[in-house]
Amino acid sequence: MGMLHGTMRALLGGAKKSYIDKVLGTDPFAYWPQNEKSGLTAIDLINSPAQDGTYTGVTLNALPGPDGQPTPFFDGANDFNNVFSATLQGALNGSEGTLQVWSKVANAGVWTDGTLRRALTVSVDANNEIFVERSSVDNALRYRYEAGGVAETGDVAFGPVSDWFSIALTWSIMADTVALYLNGVPVAVKGALGAWAGAPVTVLVGARTVAPSRPWHGNLAHPALWTRPLAPAEIADLAVV
Amino acid sequence: MWHGYFGIENLALNATQRATLVAELRALGPASDPQPARLNHWRVRLDGEAVIFEALFNENSLTVDAFKNRLASIFGVDPGTITTDATTHHFAGGDTPVVVFSRGGTDYLRLALFGGVSSSWENSGDECRGYLKLYQDAWELAE
Numbered sequence: 371m372g373m374l375h376g377t378m379r380a381l382l383g384g385a386k387k388s389y390i391d392k393v394l395g396t397d398p399f400a401y402w403p404q405n406e407k408s409g410l411t412a413i414d415l416i417n418s419p420a421q422d423g424t425y426t427g428v429t430l431n432a433l434p435g436p437d438g439q440p441t442p443f444f445d446g447a448n449d450f451n452n453v454f455s456a457t458l459q460g461a462l463n464g465s466e467g468t469l470q471v472w473s474k475v476a477n478a479g480v481w482t483d484g485t486l487r488r489a490l491t492v493s494v495d496a497n498n499e500i501f502v503e504r505s506s507v508d509n510a511l512r513y514r515y516e517a518g519g520v521a522e523t524g525d526v527a528f529g530p531v532s533d534w535f536s537i538a539l540t541w542s543i544m545a546d547t548v549a550l551y552l553n554g555v556p557v558a559v560k561g562a563l564g565a566w567a568g569a570p571v572t573v574l575v576g577a578r579t580v581a582p583s584r585p586w587h588g589n590l591a592h593p594a595l596w597t598r599p600l601a602p603a604e605i606a607d608l609a610v611v
Numbered sequence: 612m613w614h615g616y617f618g619i620e621n622l623a624l625n626a627t628q629r630a631t632l633v634a635e636l637r638a639l640g641p642a643s644d645p646q647p648a649r650l651n652h653w654r655v656r657l658d659g660e661a662v663i664f665e666a667l668f669n670e671n672s673l674t675v676d677a678f679k680n681r682l683a684s685i686f687g688v689d690p691g692t693i694t695t696d697a698t699t700h701h702f703a704g705g706d707t708p709v710v711v712f713s714r715g716g717t718d719y720l721r722l723a724l725f726g727g728v729s730s731s732w733e734n735s736g737d738e739c740r741g742y743l744k745l746y747q748d749a750w751e752l753a754e
Contacts, residue, residue, distance in 0.1 A: 407645075408645030408646065409645065409647075410647055410650075425647040426647060426652050427647055427648055427650075427652040427665060428647050428648060429646060429647075429648040430645075430646060430647065443648075445648070445665075445736055445740075446736075446740050447616065447654065447663065447665065447736060447739050447740055447743060448652055448653065448654040448663060448665055449647075449648070449652075483744060484744075485744055485747065486751070486754065506754065578752065579752070581654060581655060581657075582654060583751055583752050584751065584752075587740070
């Protein structure tokens with residue numbers, strides 16, 4: 371029902387939204403295109419309103435996204451999209467999954483200002499969390515998958531990039547693999563994962579906490595979550611709009 | 612109206628006085644707006660003693676006299692007994708007025724109007740981000 375509802379919502383939106391349909395075709399369990407032009411609600415195309423997010427402080431319809439859809443601007447001071455919900459908490463799988471988000475920094479200086487900027491956070495606690503962020507290291511992105519206190523993490527050289535770029539992170543306890551993809555290309559693969567414990571209490575687009583901590587400075591689009599690690603070919607396809 | 616960022620830092624208000632002031636400041640700005648950015652929202656420093664607000668503000672609510680009146684009401688005194696010391700700081704190349712409010716020789720509150728109320732939202736944001744960068748150890752969780 372959620373899938374049908376999501377597809378119908380996309381089709382009723384007017385002109386063909388081919389990228390949204392592509393994402394929906396991979397069966398995410400949560401997907402917020404973030405293409406609203408007004409209001410505080412970030413619609414989840416999979417399960418609305420149960421998994422809708424709530425914007426704080428963003429500027430909606432600030433810039434066309436990689437697919438031409440409106441995207442919000444996050445000001446790097448106090449903006450975020452809180453997508454946590456009890457429904458999402460129950461659906462999210464910390465042992466098997468994928469996150470993806472399209473990102474764009476506000477300006478070239480963001481890559482070298484030494485400030486951590488969080489694109490997407492899934493967190494139970496300090497020992498069980500998943501995130502991708504702009505590293506404090508110049509021209510680098512940082513990923514982290516930590517389960518049961520065992521962290522797979524690293525900084526990956528990337529940037530300065532002024533255009534949109536796709537970030538995807540897959541994790542699989544069964545395959546004992548965490549993989550970071552940038553623009554559809556695997557750039558980091560690690561194994562020897564720990565055992566995920568607990569249900570997430572924080573799921574945010576554009577920040578680490580709701581304080582907010584490490585707010586993103588730039589635009590973010592199409593954040594989505596899956597309960598399985600997408601195949602490399604799927605990741606590569608989603609990196610093309 | 613001014614869309615921008617301002618911050619306050621508690622210097623000597625007690626918990627009740629601080630809560631009263633923050634509650635009043637959280638009520639500033641429009642009751643509704645299609646843009647989340649223009650609705651009052653805030654960020655609290657890790658120690659809880661400073662807050663940065665952003666919204667579409669009525670400039671009259673952010674004047675020195677407006678803050679004097681707030682503090683006077685909180686203290687139950689004549690606003691004329693509250694003194695101010697104003698300086699200008701530059702966090703990202705802009706001009707940010709900073710005012711310290713005092714009474715009886717005690718500094719109670721520091722106010723920063725990032726970029727000033729004549730600045731653009733972008734410039735105010737630059738000043739605010741510059742401030743947060745400068746004091747990130749106080750505002751950000753450690754890596």
